[in-house]
Amino acid sequence: MEKGCVCLLCSLGCGLRIRVENGVAEGVEFDVSSPVNQGRLCARAHCTTEFLNTPRRLSAPLTRADGSYREVSWREAMSTLAERFRQVRARYGPGSLAVVMDANHTNEEVHAARWMAQHVLGTDNFACRLLPGDRGLLEGLAQGHTQILKTEGLENVSCVLSVGSPLDRAPVLAKRLLDARYARRENQLLVVDPLETTTTQFADMHLRNRPGSEALVLAGMLKASIEDGPALPERELASFLKCLSNEAIADATGVPAQAMAWAGRNFANAEKAAIILAPRLGQAQAMPVVVGLARLLCRAAKGGTGVLPLFATGNAVGSFQVAGQDASKAFPEMLQGAWEGRIKAMLVLGEGALSSCPADRVGRALERLAFLAVSSAFVPAIERTADMLLPSALWLENKGTVTFWDSRNAGLEPVLPPPGTAVSDLEMMGCLAGAMGAALDTSTPSPDQGGAPSPGATPPLKVLADGLDEMLAKGLILRLEKGRERRFTLAGMESPVHSAYGSFTQASTWARRTLPAPFIEVSEGDAEGLGIPHGEPVQVVSRHGRAILPLHTSNRVPTGVVAVPTCFPQTAGLFGWRGTPEQVELVPAPEAARISAEGAHG
Amino acid sequence: MAKRVFLDLNRCIGCHSCSAACYYAHGGNGAVSFAPLSKGEGIPSICRHCEEPPCVAACPRNALQKRGDGSIVRMKMLCIGCRSCTYACPFGVMDADLPSHVVSKCDLCVSRTSEGKEPACVTGCPSGALYFSEVPDIAREYTFVGGRVGRRYPVARAGGGGR
Numbered sequence: 219m220e221k222g223c224v225c226l227l228c229s230l231g232c233g234l235r236i237r238v239e240n241g242v243a244e245g246v247e248f249d250v251s252s253p254v255n256q257g258r259l260c261a262r263a264h265c266t267t268e269f270l271n272t273p274r275r276l277s278a279p280l281t282r283a284d285g286s287y288r289e290v291s292w293r294e295a296m297s298t299l300a301e302r303f304r305q306v307r308a309r310y311g312p313g314s315l316a317v318v319m320d321a322n323h324t325n326e327e328v329h330a331a332r333w334m335a336q337h338v339l340g341t342d343n344f345a346c347r348l349l350p351g352d353r354g355l356l357e358g359l360a361q362g363h364t365q366i367l368k369t370e371g372l373e374n375v376s377c378v379l380s381v382g383s384p385l386d387r388a389p390v391l392a393k394r395l396l397d398a399r400y401a402r403r404e405n406q407l408l409v410v411d412p413l414e415t416t417t418t419q420f421a422d423m424h425l426r427n428r429p430g431s432e433a434l435v436l437a438g439m440l441k442a443s444i445e446d447g448p449a450l451p452e453r454e455l456a457s458f459l460k461c462l463s464n465e466a467i468a469d470a471t472g473v474p475a476q477a478m479a480w481a482g483r484n485f486a487n488a489e490k491a492a493i494i495l496a497p498r499l500g501q502a503q504a505m506p507v508v509v510g511l512a513r514l515l516c517r518a519a520k521g522g523t524g525v526l527p528l529f530a531t532g533n534a535v536g537s538f539q540v541a542g543q544d545a546s547k548a549f550p551e552m553l554q555g556a557w558e559g560r561i562k563a564m565l566v567l568g569e570g571a572l573s574s575c576p577a578d579r580v581g582r583a584l585e586r587l588a589f590l591a592v593s594s595a596f597v598p599a600i601e602r603t604a605d606m607l608l609p610s611a612l613w614l615e616n617k618g619t620v621t622f623w624d625s626r627n628a629g630l631e632p633v634l635p636p637p638g639t640a641v642s643d644l645e646m647m648g649c650l651a652g653a654m655g656a657a658l659d660t661s662t663p664s665p666d667q668g669g670a671p672s673p674g675a676t677p678p679l680k681v682l683a684d685g686l687d688e689m690l691a692k693g694l695i696l697r698l699e700k701g702r703e704r705r706f707t708l709a710g711m712e713s714p715v716h717s718a719y720g721s722f723t724q725a726s727t728w729a730r731r732t733l734p735a736p737f738i739e740v741s742e743g744d745a746e747g748l749g750i751p752h753g754e755p756v757q758v759v760s761r762h763g764r765a766i767l768p769l770h771t772s773n774r775v776p777t778g779v780v781a782v783p784t785c786f787p788q789t790a791g792l793f794g795w796r797g798t799p800e801q802v803e804l805v806p807a808p809e810a811a812r813i814s815a816e817g818a819h820g
Numbered sequence: 821m822a823k824r825v826f827l828d829l830n831r832c833i834g835c836h837s838c839s840a841a842c843y844y845a846h847g848g849n850g851a852v853s854f855a856p857l858s859k860g861e862g863i864p865s866i867c868r869h870c871e872e873p874p875c876v877a878a879c880p881r882n883a884l885q886k887r888g889d890g891s892i893v894r895m896k897m898l899c900i901g902c903r904s905c906t907y908a909c910p911f912g913v914m915d916a917d918l919p920s921h922v923v924s925k926c927d928l929c930v931s932r933t934s935e936g937k938e939p940a941c942v943t944g945c946p947s948g949a950l951y952f953s954e955v956p957d958i959a960r961e962y963t964f965v966g967g968r969v970g971r972r973y974p975v976a977r978a979g980g981g982g983r
Contacts, residue, residue, distance in 0.1 A: 246844060248943045259944045264840035385947075389835035392947030396831055416833045714835040728843045728850070732836055 220247055221633045224620070226322055226532025226613045227262045227717045229352075230254060230369075230388045231622040234263055236614065238634050243267040243614075254369055260389040261715050265726035266614070270634070272725035274596045276609035277638025287607065292639060292649065299565075299606060300653035302589045303339060306563040314562040316343035316552050319643075320570030320719075321352065321531040321538075324618025324630060327643045328533075328540040329663035331567060334647050338656045343561060345548035346541035347571045349718060350502035350793070351382075352534040353546055355495060355527050358509025360543065365516065365524030367492055368624050372398050375523065377488030379408045379439075379481075379515070381432050381508060382496035383415035386712040387528050391494075396420065406488070408481050410435050412709050413781055414774035423481055429709040429779060431471040432497075433504040435478060436511040437686055438467040442482030443518050455514070458683050472776075482515075490521040496528040499710035499784045499793045500800070507685035514682075527623050530718035531570070532613070536621030540663045556583045563589040567643050568610070569598035570719040579763060579791075593643055596721060599787055609640035616642045706780040708760060708792060708800040711739070716785035723785075736786035738767045740804075744778070745771040748804060755807035758782070762794035766807050780804065822889040825866050825928065825939055826958050831949035838864045838941035838950055842926075845940035851926040852941055855912065864950070865913045866941070867892070867926035878908035884925070894925035 220235045233252025237245040246266050250257035279295035280287040290298075306314055317335040319328065328346060335344035348356070359366075372378070372394040385392050399407050399420060409421040410432055418424045427435045441459045464475040471478075485491050493512045497505050509525070516522030529535065538546050549571075555561035564587055566572060572580060572592075584590055584603045592598050593608040613620070615636040619627050636642075641649075644660060651658040715733045716723045723729040738758055740748070750756055756769045758780065765788045775781045780802055782789040793800060836854060843850030854862035869891045876884045876892060883898035884905055906914040914925070929939035937943065942952045 248940075250943070255946075257943050258946045258948075259837060259841070260835060260946050261837045261840035264837070264844050264944070267844065385833050385835070389833060389837060389946040392831075392833050392835070396947055400830070416835070419833075714833075714837070715840075727848065728840050732839070732854075 222249055223614055223633045224628050224630070225259075225263045225266070226620065227722060228388055229529035229532055229534050229623045230390060231532075231620075231626065231628060232259060232263060232390055234259055234266070236266065236633050241635050243270045243634055255390045256393075258390045258393060261729070261732075262717050262723055265723050265729055268727065269596075269722045269725040270612065270614060272596065274725055275637050275640075276594065276597060276607055277640055278609060279639070280607040282605050292641075295606065295608065296646075296649045296653045299591055299650055302605075303563055303565075303654065306588060307339070310562050312340040313343065314560065315339045315341040316345070316555065316561045316564045317341075318345045318347060318549065318552055318564060318566050318571050319537075320568035321346065321348050321534045322568055322570055322613065323533060323537065323643060324613070324616060324620055325533070325536040325540050325627075325663055326618045326660060327567070327647075328537050330644055330647050330658055330660055332541055332545065333659045334651055338651045338654050338658070343548070343552060343555065344541070344545050345552045346537050346545045347549040348534055348538060348546050349530050350499060351497035351505065352529045352531060353538070354502040354505025355497055355509060355529065356534065356538040356546070357543065358506035359525075359527065360538075361506060361510060362513060364509065364513045366624050367524035367526040369394055369526075371523060371526070372492060374398065374401065375490045375492045376402065376404070376521070377406045377408065377485050377491040378494060379410070379485055379491070379512075380417055380494040380496070381410045381436075381512075382494075382498055382501060382528075383409075383411060383413075383417040383712060384494045384496045384526075384528055385416040385420075386714050387496045387498075387530060389416075389714045391528075395494075406484060408485065412776060412779055413711060415711075416714070423477065423484075425473045425477055425481060426776060427471040427473050429500050429707045430504060432501055433507040433511060433685060434467050434471045435473055436508060436515060437462065438464065438471070438473070438475065438478035439482030439485060440511055440515050440518060441467075442479035443486030443515065455683060458686075462686070485515065486519045488519065488521050490523055491516070491519045492523050492526060494526045494528065498712055499790065500708055501710070504685065507682055510682040510685075529623055530712075533620040535623055535625070536619070536627075539621060553580060553583050556587050559586060562587060564591070566590070566592045566594075566604075569594035569596055569721055572598065593646055595640070596725065599721075608646055609636070609638060610646065611636035611640050611642040615640075616644075618642075618644070705801050705803055706740070706744070706778055708758075708802045709775075709779050709781045710784040710793065711781045713783050713785050716783075718785065719790075720785040720787065733783070733785075736765070736767050736783055736789045737770045738789075738804075739770045739772055739775050739781040741775045741777050741779070742771045742773065744775075745769060748806070750804075750806055757805040757807055758792060758802050759805065760792040760794070760800045760802040762800070763791040765789060765792060769804075822891065823928075823933075823952050823954050824869060824958075825926075825942060825950060825952055827864060827866060828949045828951070829863065831947045832863050833947045833949070834862055835946055837944055837946050838866075841940040841944040845929060845932070846924065846927075849924040851913075851924045853913070864941070865911060866950075867913045868911060869926075869928070870910075874908040874910060875905035875914065878904040880904060891928050892925070893927050893930075 222235050225232045232255035233249040235247040235249045248257035278289045375398045406422045408423050409418045410425045412429045468475040512525050590604050591606040592604045593610045595612045614633045618630050648658045715729050750769050752771045757766045784790045839852045842852040852864050855865040881898045883895045938952045942950045
């Protein structure tokens with residue numbers, strides 16, 4: 219029996235069909251009737267059956283006693299959970315409890331979790347963890363009205379400007395993007411990206427900027443496009459842009475001024491122009507500014523149609539809208555609270571909330587908690603720290619609504635039953651609320667609740683001007699410090715094989731074989747300078763974490779930049795919470811081992 | 821005329837989707853491998869179903885056979901995993917490195933095509949680079965440019981990007 223469903227491994231919302239025999243997923247079939255993907259599927263979606271059936275899935279609640287886990291009934295698990303929360307609240311106050319969730323939940327679950335934190339546990343500590351790139355994009359989109367493009371909108375587009383690599387994040391877009399590119403000889407694809415990616419291979423112009431300077435490249439393009447195009451209604455910004463010197467922008471971004479001017483003019487004069495934004499880790503901080511500039515670029519262009527944002531997690535938009543801006547920012551504070559001992563007990567929904575964290579720092583912060591309960595579909599990476607593991611249903615086994623990038627709400631219907639006694643997080647929270655002596659609000663939230671900017675927020679135009687100013691003044695674009703040869707700028711790299719957190723596709727034997735382990739990539743010149751050959755282990759040290767990874771050399775990475783795939787927990791941790799461009803140091807691994815040994819003795 | 825799977829290099833984005841589709845459609849014995857072009861990048865290598873197949877000639881147990889429609893299939897029960905075909909294949913398509921020690925072989929998704937569907941790698945291809953068509957139709961679509969086969973796309977080659 220085949221059942222239709224949507225894929226939540228990124229926010230494109232492709233339709234697919236799952237072949238189910240006797241309540242077990244047997245295979246993936248193509249749904250050619252789906253308007254988004256017309257049956258096309260990326261490699262990640264093919265792994266669906268395997269992560270549904272993986273032996274790593276939790277099927278019964280487990281509690282930890284004396285270092286090992288014991289299977290318990292749901293009734294016992296819920297009463298223990300309620301009891302522990304009540305104890306902690308009585309002793310340390312309601313501010314010592316926290317609820318944290320990831321962005322692969324339904325809107326109902328986000329709403330219920332927020333409601334439960336506030337009304338059942340009585341705490342303000344609620345965080346919904348979005349990936350930094352997704353959060354930056356959503357904050358930018360919430361600042362003003364942006365015309366959002368649907369995938370159908372890419373048809374007949376004569377000029378596409380892409381920031382990041384949309385073909386790595388959502389390969390399914392490739393058909394429409396290439397159809398548009400190949401439709402006429404003069405059609406163009408412009409790409410702003412520090413790295414050479416799948417997308418840049420098809421680009422007519424690759425604006426190869428320094429990591430983190432995307433906003434300035436767009437500002438340079440906007441400057442060129444308003445010079446001989448229609449005047450912007452935002453006079454202040456136009457005059458501000460005039461004050462920016464082309465040389466300063468070129469110096470900061472590493473992109474020649476003529477290239478930016480050429481790209482800006484071509485975009486402005488295109489018959490039909492569109493922008494695709496797919497920010498990766500390392501491009502996140504300036505994203506609100508990038509979105510603002512993208513909006514203006516579209517408005518200033520003769521045939522500007524809109525922006526197509528690509529999010530890395532399935533229900534990023536819904537989570538952001540339902541949880542609100544504050545909750546989407548609060549995650550680092552929760553961990554800081556756990557580290558400082560303010561937060562004593564935590565309920566984590568979805569392992570994605572914690573999987574891509576700097577393992578050592580987060581692990582140590584979580585170890586300080588008096589009580590940690592994790593509701594997850596898989597055995598989480600932090601399993602040894604958790605006091606209680608609750609099996610949860612995946613979206614294919616769940617009912618609810620999710621919101622995709624074009625504000626399209628999709629209703630989920632369970633395709634197959636969850637394994638063992640696993641239940642959805644909504645059901646689990648209902649039981650927990652019951653055990654705490656309260657009822658849960660399980661209503662469907664209105665989609666635009668909380669997504670709007672708060673009344674006291676800075677006006678968008680000021681955000682733009684200030685953001686650009688700050689970038690130029692502070693030199694956010696990290697220039698290489700002279701005399702410190704081992705310092706590199708870190709850039710994220712996405713893989714079409716693994717999902718954003720990596721937790722889903724790590725369950726697939728095919729994906730594990732195709733891209734088995736993380737690595738770091740530097741240019742051949744840099745590798746020579748370091749004296750480390752291809753394949754040798756090297757230690758990467760950032761402010762947020764460290765990892766020992768094999769070194770790869772290629773021409774995809776510019777000089778002075780280190781690229782790491784962000785789909786592995788070990789490497790995603792190097793970026794920290796805000797996804798800012800980081801400087802890292804590379805140390806050859808034998809030397810690194812000696813340093814750590816010395817450190818241990820010292 | 822029998823249909824074959826073709827790859828349009830102007831469109832392939834190297835996303836490995838065909839490889840995953842084949843792997844899962846054949847119960848973990850995928851026949852689409854990725855030929856590495858440069859570090860980290862590659863294009864799918866898919867069986868051409870040759871007219872005079874060297875793999876069939878090389879097989880000591882007649883496990884590889886040419887069917888009536890010209891496609892080459894492997895009889896799983898006859899294969900002894902000697903890997904002669906992997907050395908014989910001029911395109912390096914035969915993947916010898918399999919846990920089950922039997923060489924996986926593209927069967928043009930017989931189970932799917934008999935139901936009127938296209939092979940799994942073709943239906944799933946995100947960029948429309950793979951397609952399933954008869955050979956003369958393909959020849960009409962393609963043109964020989966300086967000894968290389970290129971598809972008739974109205975694309976400016978000089979100075980521009982693309983492949």
